[in-house]
Amino acid sequence: METFWETFKRHGLSRRDFLRFSTTITGIMGLSPSMIPKVVQALETKPRVPVLWVHGLECTCCSESFIRSATPLASDVLLTMISLEYDDTLSAAAGEAIEKHREEVIKKYWGNYILAVEGNPPLGEEGMYCVVGGKAFLENLKETAKGAKAVIAWGSCASWGCVQAAKPNPTTAVPIHKVITDKPIIKVPGCPPIAEVMTGVIMHLVLFDSVPPLDSQGRPKQFYGNRIHDTCYRRAFFNAGQFVERFDDDGAKKGWCLYKVGCRGPTTYNSCGNIRWYNGLSYPIQAGHGCIGCAEEDFWDSGPFYERLTNIPLPNVEANPDKVGAALAAAAAAGAVVHGVLSKIRNK
Amino acid sequence: METKRFYIFSPGLRLWHWVNFFAILALFITGLYIGNPFFLGPIGYEATYAYDKGITMDLIRKIHFVAGYVFLSGFIFRVIIALFSKRDRLIIPPFWRRDYWIGLKEITLKYSLIMRDKEGNEYIRNAYARSVYPLIYLLFLFMIITGFAMYGMSNPGGLWASLFGWIIPLLGGEFMTHMWHHWIAWIIIIFAILHFYLVVREELIKQNGELTSMFTGYKVFEKEPVDIEDIKE
Numbered sequence: 001m002e003t004f005w006e007t008f009k010r011h012g013l014s015r016r017d018f019l020r021f022s023t024t025i026t027g028i029m030g031l032s033p034s035m036i037p038k039v040v041q042a043l044e045t046k047p048r049v050p051v052l053w054v055h056g057l058e059c060t061c062c063s064e065s066f067i068r069s070a071t072p073l074a075s076d077v078l079l080t081m082i083s084l085e086y087d088d089t090l091s092a093a094a095g096e097a098i099e100k101h102r103e104e105v106i107k108k109y110w111g112n113y114i115l116a117v118e119g120n121p122p123l124g125e126e127g128m129y130c131v132v133g134g135k136a137f138l139e140n141l142k143e144t145a146k147g148a149k150a151v152i153a154w155g156s157c158a159s160w161g162c163v164q165a166a167k168p169n170p171t172t173a174v175p176i177h178k179v180i181t182d183k184p185i186i187k188v189p190g191c192p193p194i195a196e197v198m199t200g201v202i203m204h205l206v207l208f209d210s211v212p213p214l215d216s217q218g219r220p221k222q223f224y225g226n227r228i229h230d231t232c233y234r235r236a237f238f239n240a241g242q243f244v245e246r247f248d249d250d251g252a253k254k255g256w257c258l259y260k261v262g263c264r265g266p267t268t269y270n271s272c273g274n275i276r277w278y279n280g281l282s283y284p285i286q287a288g289h290g291c292i293g294c295a296e297e298d299f300w301d302s303g304p305f306y307e308r309l310t311n312i313p314l315p316n317v318e319a320n321p322d323k324v325g326a327a328l329a330a331a332a333a334a335g336a337v338v339h340g341v342l343s344k345i346r347n348k
Numbered sequence: 349m350e351t352k353r354f355y356i357f358s359p360g361l362r363l364w365h366w367v368n369f370f371a372i373l374a375l376f377i378t379g380l381y382i383g384n385p386f387f388l389g390p391i392g393y394e395a396t397y398a399y400d401k402g403i404t405m406d407l408i409r410k411i412h413f414v415a416g417y418v419f420l421s422g423f424i425f426r427v428i429i430a431l432f433s434k435r436d437r438l439i440i441p442p443f444w445r446r447d448y449w450i451g452l453k454e455i456t457l458k459y460s461l462i463m464r465d466k467e468g469n470e471y472i473r474n475a476y477a478r479s480v481y482p483l484i485y486l487l488f489l490f491m492i493i494t495g496f497a498m499y500g501m502s503n504p505g506g507l508w509a510s511l512f513g514w515i516i517p518l519l520g521g522e523f524m525t526h527m528w529h530h531w532i533a534w535i536i537i538i539f540a541i542l543h544f545y546l547v548v549r550e551e552l553i554k555q556n557g558e559l560t561s562m563f564t565g566y567k568v569f570e571k572e573p574v575d576i577e578d579i580k581e
């Protein structure tokens with residue numbers, strides 16, 4: 001297969017364009033400028049890597065995000081960096097033809113391709129809640145994973161389970177690491193993940209032929225190393241104690257911190273605060289809405305989204321922990337007084 | 349009736365108890381504000397300049413963290429004194445001894461007002477107290493682990509994160525770690541209320557110096573406590 005540099009030349013692009021591109025993606029991948037020569041060298045010598053992109057239970061928001069990547073352009077990644085051999089959503093072919101192609105690609109590039117998984121497999125009813133090409137997605141996934149060099153878990157579905165795995169999880173949807181246990185898995189959570197993070201992860205895999213440095217949860221450190229809260233431009237308002245209390249109050253107009261209206265920035269690891277969305281245009285908090293923690297495990301079960309504290313998870317108790325705590329403390333104090341009086345009488 | 353004073357609590361334990369008390373008080377009040385900032389900080393300043401004007405979230409979190417370090421140091425100190433002196437090991441409930449189980453029965457009857465407090469045996473520490481304190485120490489440890497995990501994760505590669513960060517996935521993510529930290533805070537406060545009441549109750553009924561024992565180190569008994577061996581060096 002041809003290398004990136006060769007592809008560049010074939011498209012009539014100059015060496016200058018090529019170097020500019022190399023420098024940009026070095027930055028995007030979170031690498032220091034001293035790495036630029038290595039990136040250039042990799043781009044000159046590394047052949048394009050075959051990628052199989054499969055879809056399970058999902059909403060396609062990851063694909064939607066991906067195709068909007070601006071630096072680098074998703075089309076550049078797709079056409080010059082990887083060779084996307086299978087993707088039932090993006091490919092022109094469909095049905096039996098593409099399924100057959102998948103099987104052939106697995107054989108042809110055995111041990112050398114990257115498997116990208118969007119969505120997750122439901123285990124209930126032997127996987128029948130999600131069927132692709134007449135087979136349970138669960139089976140497809142296991143089959144395709146066997147010959148993969150590395151696996152990318154796109155989005156919160158593949159990484160954590162997301163909405164379909166929220167309580168009570170009727171289809172027993174599970175994150176892919178419950179099914180694929182013998183391959184390196186790179187979790188790229190988010191609902192969806194940021195486009196530039198997606199392309200950044202792919203580029204790292206392709207250029208360095210290695211898995212990027214991961215944290216203890218299996219997420220790439222360069223993109224998930226910080227809380228939104230620790231990179232948020234509204235942090236000064238948090239530290240100053242200037243909080244929005246309602247979405248139509250004065251503080252909201254002044255752009256104060258959204259902590260009290262449920263912002264999950266303090267407990268969410270993602271790059272929204274620095275890379276932002278839509279080519280760096282904005283991100284939810286900048287638009288005046290709190291973070292809902294979409295890149296975190298079980299974020300659907302950590303609601304209500306518009307309250308700072310989640311309700312006590314006991315049956316029939318719909319109350320926040322401070323109310324329950326204060327009621328119990330008051331009951332303990334009252335009980336103590338009553339018990340004390342009775343004890344005094346009993347011990348006369 | 350003749351009474352006898354017994355020296356029970358070491359100076360180290362007494363010091364720890366009160367340092368810990370004030371640390372928890374500070375942690376709880378500041379913690380409640382962190383969980384739900386019920387008043388706003390200084391208004392009328394640009395946020396960048398407001399963080400050090402009056403009582404701000406920044407200040408309250410700083411107090412929480414300083415008190416957290418005090419609480420941690422106290423905990424380590426408490427473990428060390430227990431290693432070196434027998435009387436500081438009263439927190440281990442002696443399940444293997446008959447007098448513990450008899451004591452458990454007696455204190456149950458006394459607290460249910462069936463038995464009078466002056467009847468039965470004397471104990472330097474009743475069986476409920478002996479069973480509950482170790483659990484409270486575990487909750488202290490839980491607060492330290494979750495607290496320093498949340499504190500440390502602003503730098504995931506740092507010392508605190510590598511020491512305690514493992515707790516976060518076990519509790520189901522960082523948001524749930526906050527919630528657990530919050531719930532257990534209330535349990536500790538409810539313990540403190542009942543604990544304070546039971547100390548006062550003992551004093552009111554027996555006038556045995558219970559209330560002041562955590563200052564003076566002494567309690568007064570009419571007969572020799574059956575578990576006296578536990579503090580004889």
Ligand code: HEM
Pocket residue numbers: 361365368369372373438439472473474477481484485540543544547558559560561562
């Ligand atoms: C945050 C509040 C408090 C906490 C967490 C707390 C915790 C504890 C613990 C863990 C012990 C056992 C010490 C050991 O032997 O290892 C203890 C003993 C004791 N505390 Fe507290 N305490 C609190 C407040 C108070 C207050 C307000 C008083 C009384 C005015 C008090 C009086 C005592 C006494 C008298 C003992 C010895 C009781 C016995 O021997 O059974 N404590 N406390």
Ligand code: HEM
Pocket residue numbers: 266309372375376378379380382383384409412413415416417419420488491492494495496498499526527529530532533534536
């Ligand atoms: C008995 C001891 C403690 C009590 C009662 C206590 C109480 C609380 C409470 C109620 C919260 C609010 C939780 C939330 O809703 O997010 C909190 C937050 C927190 N506590 Fe503690 N805490 C204790 C010990 C500690 C210790 C030892 C540390 C270690 C430094 C610590 C560090 C923190 C941190 C980092 C937060 C989150 C602050 C933030 O999100 O800005 N706590 N604490």
Ligand code: SF4
Pocket residue numbers: 228229230232233234235236238256257258259263264265266285290291
């Ligand atoms: S808006 Fe959210 S992320 Fe930003 S400072 Fe406030 S709580 Fe933190």
Ligand code: SF4
Pocket residue numbers: 190191228268269270272283284285290291292293294295
């Ligand atoms: S701000 Fe929070 S909820 Fe919004 S996209 Fe980023 S991680 Fe997801």
